[in-house]
Each structure stands twice: as structure tokens, then as C-alpha cells.
Amino acid sequence: MPLIRNRYGKGRVRVMRIHRNGDQHEVSQLSVKAMIEGDFARAYTHADNSTSVATDTIKNIVNVVARENTGLSTEDFCQVLAQRYLDIYPQIASVAITAHETKWSRLSFGGKPHPHSFVLDSNGKPFVEASVVRGGPTALTSGIDGFAFMKSTQSGWENYPRDRYTTLPETADRMCATSMVASWKWSGGPANYPTANARILGTLLEVFSTTYSMSVQDSLYRMGEAALAAVPEISEISMACPNMHFIPMNLSAFGLDNNNDVFLPTDEPHGQIECTVGRG
Secondary structure, eight states, X not given: OOOOOOOEEEEEEEEEEEEEETTEEXXXXXXXXXXXEESOHHHXXXXXXXXXXXXXXXXXXXXXXXXXXXXXXHHHHXXXXXXXXXXXXXXXXXXXXXXXXXXXXXXEETTEEEEEEEEEEOSOEEEEEEEEETTSOEEEEEEEEEEEEEESSSBOBOSOOOOTTOOOOOBSSOOEEEEEEEEEEESSOOSOHHHHHHHHHHHHHHHHHHSOBSOHHHHHHHHHHHHHHHOTTEEEEEEEEEBOEEEEOOOGGGTOOOSSOOEEEEOSSOOEEEEEEEOO
């Protein structure tokens, strides 16, 4: 029977990089997955390990490249790491690197950013995916997973088909909240990846927050359009947004009305809205 495809590597390689510029420190905590493909079929089919790089070695290379490149952005770090495997091992045909970041935000005191103190930022986990084929281009994607945001008004859901299965009432004023997974593909390298990523996320939030939403679908498309306009180095952006529902509570049993003031938060079951917006 043929071996159709194979790849292997090391997952959840955790590394914290500290880049020191005098008293000013920058920190980058990553969980890295490094997967390789190439001339490894005989390890599966003939118990022949002669071409197989040990996964412990794959892990060690992550740490070495981290030590040699403390100041690189995650995007640049992943590309350098992928190329290192290709440079060392001719039997490797392609490398796929995925890095998830644990965010640490710099503390400020008296309006002055502290040079080496940080607090954990748990809203969303940035990630980078880099895929490098020997002799070919690098496919690079950045994004964020589980980034939660909401607005308490300026969102509606109206004029949808109604039939005997429909029980949801129409509304022109509702809360809108989500925990978004978003990713964007790079067609070129920006002057600074962290700055460009911050501009993309800031643009998404600004469109969501400052414009009326006819639906999550309506907002996502316009958010994607704005992100592409703001950062010309990305070719497309994908967003997946599960609704975090807030259901108005019925307080009539207590002689009280509820003018969109008190809600039951729930995330199951949730609407799942997804789209990809690209350049024409």
C-alpha cells in the first residue's frame, strides 16, 4: 500500500525571548510548532531512520534561532526559523511553522511606560503561520484567535425571511459581541509587522464600533474592506465570528419593564458568521 503523504515535527515548543536595548526590554513569548516534509518515507515504510531529523533536534533549533534573533518580529522569526531547517538539512523539501503568542503589555506608571515590567493581556492570542518550500516563495499569514469585543447598541437584525420556524423577533437595537478569529495573508513585507498588525486590528475595531451594523455579515465585510485599504501589503483577510448572545430578561413577573438594560449572557448555541475579503 502506498504512503500517500507524511510529515512530522515538534509541537508546543515554548520559548520566551527578551530583547534588551539598554534599559528598555521587549518580550515575546511563543508556542511554536515546526513541521517538516521531505525524504522521510522510508522511516514509515522500511523502519529506516537514516534521513529523519530527531524531533528533539527540531526543538533545539527553535531555541538556537530564538537566541540569535531576540529582536525579530514573530513574522520575521518564523521565516528565519523555517529557512534554517532548509539550510541545514537537504532532505527537507518544505517547512511549516506556526507560532502562537502569549501577549504581555507594558505597564505604565505616572503616564510613563516602564522599561521592563509587563502585565498579561489575555484578550486574543496572536499567531503566525509560515510555509516555505525549497526553491519557492514563502506563504505568510498573521492573525489573532479569540479576540473579544462588543458594543451595547447600534446593531440590528431585521428584514430576514420569516416562516413557521421563525421565532426570533426583529430588532433595530441590540447588543453585538463576538470572540473573533481573524487572519490575513501577506503579499509583501510591511515596514514593520507589529505596526501593520496593530493597524489592521485597530481598523477592524474602528469600523465595528463607529458604524451602525445591519448584521454581523454587514459589519465583517466593511471591516475587511477597510483593513485591505489600510494595509496594502495584505492580499486578503478572513474573519470568523461566533456570536456572544445577550438575551433580554423578562422581568414582568416583578412588575418591571426591561428597556434593553438587563440581559442573560450566553454563548451556546451561537451564530457563526464567517467571510473572506480579498482584492479584486
